Amino acid sequence: MPRCFFxxxxxxxxxxxxxxxxxxxxxxxARELARLGTGLFVLDPFLPVLFKHYCFEVLTADGETVSPSGAG
Known part of the structure; x- marks a missing residue:
């Protein structure tokens, strides 16, 4: 099973x-895990304003990009 880094x-x-x-x-x-992680930040009452400009970059163990996952 491939290992991904977020x-x-x-x-x-x-x-x-x-x-x-x-x-x-x-x-x-991997994209779904990034989306769920983003959702955890968005649910926080204080972080959504700060987090909307952030994203998770998902990389394989070989350094290949799986997907950037937008936050907001």
Whole structure:
């Protein structure tokens, strides 16, 4: 099962790098996990305003981009 890494970034710089990763059966599962993670931030009463400019960048263990996942 491929391991994917979810980095949080506002634009072009990374503010939180995921060094552990998560096993995802395929790209669709990785995108869904990023979407769910984004949803957790949006549900917080204080973070949505700050988070709307951020996204999760999903990378494979080989460094290939699976998908950027927009936050807002």
């Amino acid at each position: 980095h949080l970034r506002p634009g072009s710089r990374i503010v939180a790098r995921n060094g552990v990763g998560h096993d995802c059966p395929d790209d669709a599962a």
